[in-house]
Amino acid sequence: MRLDLRTITVIVVLAGLALMPLLAWAVDEPYWLRFWSRVMILALAAVGVNLILGFGGMVSFGHAMYIAIGAYAVGALRFHGVEGGLPDLLLAVGAGALVALIIGAICLRTAGIYFIMITLAFAQMTYFFFISQEQYGGDDGMRIEGGTRLGPLDLSNDATLYYATFLLLCGALLVSWRLVNSRFGMVIRGARSNEQRMTALGFPTYRYRLTAYVISAVICAIAGALLANLTLYVSPAYTHWTRSGELLIMVILGGLGSLFGPVLGAIALLLLEDVIAHFTRHWQLFLGPILILVVIFAREGLFGLLTPRRQRSHTAGGSHG
């Protein structure tokens, strides 16, 4: 790895995240810990979305549903008196993978705008499904009682949860880095840029894209399980379509098709919200136009700005939309 601006950014951001709890403790701002935990959880989900969006060109407008599935997995287990981080993760991953396999198998028959819309439709179905679950609070959602222990770790401790999230985020980054450069990753990237050619070469692209879809959903489900542990609350709003939109925004803001972009995007979006919210209640009045300006003028996102100009032209890909 050469030490260019991008590498330096990755190192600085990860080191900053690793040291954040010390800083929060030093200046006595415990709120920071929870804020940055949230940032990393959403960054984790965005890393998952980026796998299919940035590399596979699949614009899913429904990935918030997998966050909700992960969160509800934790909620349901606690509700039935099951405690422990391992069951949490197993159920979140298992349920997320199963749902993604079924939904993905249907959605991937379509392409372009139809894919965007059918993923949205499934997320809406999930939304109404969770509303119907009265034992889990229906429309209002439910509080999650009881802490989570993951082996010796007590995740109800803010710092422990923070570092567990940090490690999972690093793990997801490592996995997606290996993945996109592996044979599997080459197939996914090829299918984004030229599906017809992939078929002519002899690739059955559908099964590879479905696999990528499931992997990305599982990462989001893990993020959902973490989110439930952070907020100790879960509601149908987790799968609201605007949440799926925000995930897309994080990926775009950070830079499409760059591995670390989603992390920068999540940080930027949540910081932006937080900062504007300090000045005005009406932060969305400013966030909306900022988003528009980024899409129109800074197509390659934050990570793109760190790329030397001569390398830029062909790194940020479009979508097959």
Place this chain on the structure above:
Amino acid sequence: MSTTLLLIQTLNGLQFGVMLFLMAAGLTLVFGIMNLVNLAHGSLYMMGAYFAAAATAWTGNPLLGILFAIPATLLLGVVVEFITLRTLYQRDHLDQVLCTFGLILFFNELARVLWGSAAIPMAIPEALTGFVTIIPGLIYPKWRLAIILVGLLVALLLYLLISHTRLGMLIRAGASNRPMVGALGVNISLLFTLVFGLGAALAGLAGAMVAPLLSVEPGMGDPILILTFVVIVIGGIGSIRGAFIASLLVGLIDTVGRSFLPALLRELFQTQSANTIGAALASMLIYILMAAVLFFRPRGLFPPKGR
């Protein structure tokens, strides 16, 4: 008794359906001709409702309020098209989705700043308050009936516009073969602005007409936007005919499903939770319909030819 209820619910479904059509017509044209995914279409609907409510409060006459809302939304649509959307025609759908998502955030918050978070009530035009007897034993709100009639009238006018005028010819040509329209020497950007303005005006009309029935509040366009997308995807993007049929289908299935499915499940299973499950299932019905349609026909029921 049950027949009357079914008839009323069918009329309600029809009313919902034509309202969806007013939304879907514009959205599907903008998509079919400009290849633009416009999530902000629901915001135009919301602004239409707000314009109507505000003008009503000002003039004291709901009819004037609604009549004001149409050109106001048209103008707003043209301005939005001119400032932001124009740059997006050549971009991919992802960019368009994100940009118009930004517009939604902006307009929802703008409504909050201008009119507050609380819902604003709006009156029904005086001449159309009360009920009308359609057949003996079946009385129905005049205003809802008026919405149905206006919606069908607009559908008829759109049909005439598209199948019998030069503009309509260009719109049809644009939906099936975009480069050809340019080759005909037509001022494309003017055509786009016109179509977008037309779609905006229809969305404004829809918002203004349902304003007395619903609460006018920030974010009111979001759920209707999703439904509108369901409609145009089922109908086949770019097809007015598809939009019309899918609108009525979705309107009827949604309304009738919501009112009968919980009762039906209660009959069948006789459990406490049948009600809520029925309600949830009823809300999911149209999404299930859409997924099923796309499963068997990945480009909708009436995909425009030649693309």
Place this chain on the structure above:
Amino acid sequence: MAEPLLAVEGLVKRFGGLTATDDLSFSVAPGELHAVIGPNGAGKTTLIAQLSGELRQDSGRILFADQDISQVPGWKRPHLGLARSFQITSIFHDMTALQNTALAVQAHAGHSFRFWRPADSDPALTDPAMEALRQVGLEARANVPAAALAHGEHRQLEIAMALATQPKLLLLDEPMAGMGPEDSARMVNLLRALRGSITILLIEHDMDAVFALAERITVLVYGRAIASGTPDAIRADAEVRRAYLGDESLAV
């Protein structure tokens, strides 16, 4: 003549009222360079689409290496040894020439559910890919992003990708399309070098190239084969002359 490698028998494809492929039959012998020519609208593109499995014929059969492949889906045909190039360059612009070719190798190196090892440094992929690039004369440009290659090089890369799948039959869809004389000449030389080592079905517009290269030619008019034979026989064929009347390119 030996058993044909590819045999098209009574192929029919209609689009509405238009019969694009009309009871077409012809065969390609192993090892030969067989050209299919025909005026615009003769149904060359439709034929390629059916051979590669993008379109399904209405009736008729396609036999390839003693197997009826008429119902075999498009993505499986390359695995039987049928590789194609595209008329409009169809490559992965955001990858390097080597990555493009390696991807073609990968398509025939077992399944791609391999998630961990970097594909770029896998000699099982890159060595055959480099070999294919060498065959078309692109080895010096291996690490250049495909988008930065010149037009002629794109066409060469197309052929390298097809070669990398180690096909029995190379289906070339107008490889000279849009080329200047210099690039065309280089492509003719490349195809001449490949001739004999691999069976080639060449669909081409450029008559000079076809008559310089092909061992046999099939002439397609309105979806039918009106003649099939050696270049000399085709040149002398009365019906071909009628079909091409006024087309001076046949006066070579």
